Amino acid sequence: MEAIKKFREMIKKMKAYQYALTIIGWDSNTEAPRNSFERRSEMSGYLSKELFALRTSEKYQETVKVLYANLEDLDDLLQREVKKAKKELDKIVNIPEDEYVDYMKLITHSQIVWEDAKENNDYQAFKGNLKKIVEYNKKFALYYDSDSNPYDTMLDDYEEGMTSKEYDHFFNTLKRDLVPFVKDIVRKSNHQYDELRSQSYPKEKQREFSQYLLDEFAFDKKSGLLKESVHPFTWNTSPEDVRLTTKYMENYIFSSIYSTIHELGHATYEQQVSTDFDDTLLNGGTSMGIHESQSRFYENNIGRSLAFWQTHFKKFQELFPEQSQGYTALDMFKASNHVEASLIRIEADELTYPMHIMLRYDIEHMLMDGSVDVDELPKVWNDLIEEYLGVRPKNDSEGVLQDVHWSGGMLGYFPTYALGSAYSAQIYYAMKKELDIDQLIKDHNIQKINLWLKDKIHKYGSSKTPKELMEMVSGQKFNPSYYVRYLKEKYSKIYN
């Protein structure tokens, strides 16, 4: 079929542009000299425009249309791919061009406005932009599907198939079953390990420990590498080229350890996707939520386990003989699971983290159904965080202005963070039925865990939906009660 050939060719062309933009972005985030900024945005802006032109070209639209009209003649994988292509197109091409252009300008500008507003603690300066962003997003969602709740369309952008109904169920479960528990634990939290956590750890030694972790987690160094950046992230151009970064903070050892392990979760996922998908739209992890489930699984279920510290405390002592003096593996375990009610999401621990997400979900929900106005956000925010965690921001920079997401138009993204953790708990209990996780950690055999995840999740890339994967890996639909159970079991033990 002629259309298939054309489709393949055009996808391949897009891949080349994406490849270039990924490498340029990687360079920019990890080493490019400061003064190169302006020229780079001009050059990569040009390439992005070319890519966008390809993605929305008449020829591509026509080809996808033809294939979509003949879906039943295609094999399963191609069907999935064409449906994805069709959906991506539908989300863009129904938007009038001038509105799209205006929106792109708005977003670019809003990020600078947000930065300044955060810096100056001035929500008034930002709220006009936010209001417009919310309106545009609603409008665009309705262009795509005028019959659906706009927020559902946005949620689906980041987690295929998830609706506000399902997220409501998820967050209501947390509100009912978790909030009281979290408040209770937070009250019991203490400063016993502050010294261990915040004393000085030379960066050079931290680097060594991160490299050691790469090996322990069986990361394939011939198909990837570790570097540093201001905000840790993982990028890939193919399973044979997966790069992660971490952040070394002299006075906070857990920053690099858990950034490295978290990103190793993302990276291992990407390294284990089948290379068969390289030239298709089915490459890479399937969704934000599933991706985050992997990074959280590695970070929390493995990296913050007692077995982990029983196994690796020896290496830690070797690298930090003075700093570790007088402490045990159990201390490390407890210190790495320190709980504290904080105001800032990205500094939150495993237990309080979902509270931060819940509040953002509540707010997005209300913005979308119109039950709250952009003007009222600071107060709504502060009330909610106080309700969930018992702390109240002194200003909007540590409240509603703290995150970049909304200024970039990302509405519907936040809930995937909590969803990922909840997925990882469900995966954890499924894995426990087949593997002795603690023993594998102690045996320095995380590779076996990697392979289990490869077989159940990773190898499929985006060829399965998140819902299909959750059923395949755990034998049942997504069920938030595993998450509550996991957190209660773990933190009850630590805090008696």
Added chain:
Amino acid sequence: MEAIKKFREMIKKMKAYQYALTIIGWDSNTEAPRNSFERRSEMSGYLSKELFALRTSEKYQETVKVLYANLEDLDDLLQREVKKAKKELDKIVNIPEDEYVDYMKLITHSQIVWEDAKENNDYQAFKGNLKKIVEYNKKFALYYDSDSNPYDTMLDDYEEGMTSKEYDHFFNTLKRDLVPFVKDIVRKSNHQYDELRSQSYPKEKQREFSQYLLDEFAFDKKSGLLKESVHPFTWNTSPEDVRLTTKYMENYIFSSIYSTIHELGHATYEQQVSTDFDDTLLNGGTSMGIHESQSRFYENNIGRSLAFWQTHFKKFQELFPEQSQGYTALDMFKASNHVEASLIRIEADELTYPMHIMLRYDIEHMLMDGSVDVDELPKVWNDLIEEYLGVRPKNDSEGVLQDVHWSGGMLGYFPTYALGSAYSAQIYYAMKKELDIDQLIKDHNIQKINLWLKDKIHKYGSSKTPKELMEMVSGQKFNPSYYVRYLKEKYSKIYN
């Protein structure tokens, strides 16, 4: 004028592709994981093809033609640019497409064949490819200009305006005035500093010394960076983004020191080009020869001077207290100017280096005028190196097979290496009239030398020809006698 606008737009488009390919290449040479090779060649191959299509498109050809027909209406800079564009096009578009495609395949294949041949010391396996490469290059040169000597066309590819007549004069001067001197010095060379040169120097300390050199040479770290690679090189995307690499060898300290300084010469040149040329064909250094003159000037005229070691031996002692014990700045100066007749070009010292180039020029010349056949090259090679340096290869891997250039179709490139050194000597004597170079080195004020070179050479980018620049900087045409004088003065002193 409509054509100017079109021309500018197309050049800008090409710049974006070049930008992407440069960053991808940089990544590939300095850190990309090993297994990423295949995918990268596919992706960057695609982008290169797009770039080539732009460069040879009807639209571009048409635009250049229109501008060329109206040259006199254009300002000087645009005239120069259009002429460059016209010449580049003429060198490609007159070649029949099938021949061009065949040649590209031949070259890609030949590099693998050459690698194997070198590895197996088997010239017979390579000579068939070399013969074809020579024939194609002759043919292509004649397509461009059937009236000129084909070798002149090739020489002009790498050094605008240079002909075999001028190179003959240059190399004949060296043969007459330098060969006997070199042979004499080589006889006097000894192994007094072998220990100082080849003892162990920890790489970490070498890295520190290279970073120190970056500062001493006033390299702008906000507009560039230093990394490592197998073969040191310098790449740039604009004067605000200039990256160099060096190579750290535990048992050869001068590798990193002089690679760093050499590349700093290239890098300083690129950093000091006017950013006005960013979006034109006049960006970057003007020719191979002028570029090499800068790298050699920094490496040899500054880095291998007595003043250099008198100034920086202190830092060297600080980093290598044990290794430097019992030595003086004078020893460092002498050790870094150690002369030895070697068989391998890339290992040659400043004095014997031009001998290696001379022999390659002789051979290219003979290949081009047909006075020697590809079959006879090994013997011709061995005879010539013996004549110039008194050493004879035991096999072709250390003889005719040692360099990659010919397998990549680069005929006419080699002479620019020696030309660069000769230019640098002429520039050196011109600079000495205006600056006290030694004193500036001792005053840690290399920045003043940088600025002198910026003003006389660097800032012009490619807007001036090599010949124009040599006249501007030294007040006279290129004159090889400065080179002979410089080498004789320097090495007579060292070797009495």
